[in-house]
């Protein structure tokens with residue numbers, strides 16, 4: 001469910017005309033719906049209402065500070081995977097006691113930063129990392145709260161690039177080695193074992209992988225308890241999918257209905273790390289048609305957004321609905337919708353049926369609130385897009401469009417080239 005709808009053939013973000021925003025702020029333009037973000041956050045919060053929980057939004061899905069602030073005001077936490085994300089979470093006012101830190105390659109500096117700020121816990125992914133966290137904590141005379149990220153070897157049945165919980169993946173500690181790693185961790189002086197973590201992948205559209213993964217984790221947890229290791233935080237990661245095309249993924253309520261019975265009688269704090277399912281369909285990318293070009297075999301719509309603005313189609317072959325911002329009574333045509341970047345992989349849709357479009361008209365790429373702007377780059381020296389948040393009939397610029405000057409910030413020419 002989201003709040004991008006047509007009124008009299010014109011696309012609206014909540015109660016604001018998308019065309020008016022595109023004209024005011026120019027394109028490419030990211031537009032987010034406040035009420036959609038809020039609704040999705042609350043859907044999680046309410047679904048898990050009966051169980052002690054923290055909803056740690058996965059910042060990598062959308063790190064705009066206004067969006068993080070929105071969740072902070074709802075009592076949300078953050079799942080961070082870098083020092084930069086930790087910095088932004090803190091800047092947005094997210095309580096450090098609600099921040100968890102995952103990632104296979106945490107540096108000393110990042111570990112130190114997290115220890116200084118007293119985050120809730122590290123989700124450690126290897127023995128080397130455990131020893132490194134222990135060493136840094138020792139130097140700081142601290143005890144680092146740690147959960148181990150366990151790889152339960154469950155197939156989430158999603159795109160191979162966004163599956164993370166199989167044996168062949170770099171993430172987490174193989175479940176057969178988990179016990180041994182917990183023993184090692186519990187012997188390290190400057191580590192306090194507090195939790196268990198898993199995250200098996202993204203854009204998961206079935207309940208079964210979540211249930212299966214949780215069951216294996218709970219078996220492990222019982223073994224740990226029999227060794228006297230008490231786990232306080234159970235972090236089940238994110239990964240719930242959204243409907244990009246015709247998927248019918250479960251909603252947070254379905255997840256709660258299937259998972260919470262398994263936790264009955266266990267005194268835990270549950271941590272969830274949703275990213276895509278909260279932000280995904282709360283954002284659109286508005287782009288202008290520059291040219292319509294008839295090739296020998298195909299007809300191309302060349303738009304002013306490129307793979308630097310939204311890389312999901314190029315990277316994963318991802319499908320996104322593309323809608324006209326103003327609907328017209330016209331014949332349909334079959335187009336490849338492509339960007340201006342000098343790469344053949346720079347496309348948003350192939351062989352897509354659309355009502356004929358004309359130069360100067362706007363199109364909206366739907367479902368880009370997660371892994372959209374956050375994966376954007378300056379490739380081809382293209383300044384990054386502006387971002388706007390809409391709330392009812394108001395709108396707010398939440399990130400300026402980059403300028404050419406931004407493109408050379410920090411670059412220096414050595415004396416011998418002057």
Ligand SMILES: *Cc1c(COP(=O)(O)O)cnc(C)c1O
Pocket residue numbers: 058060061079081102103199201202203237238239240273274275276277370
């Ligand atoms: C990416 C990621 C998430 C969020 O995944 P979504 O599919 O966007 O919900 C959560 N936890 C970890 C550790 C991640 O790497």
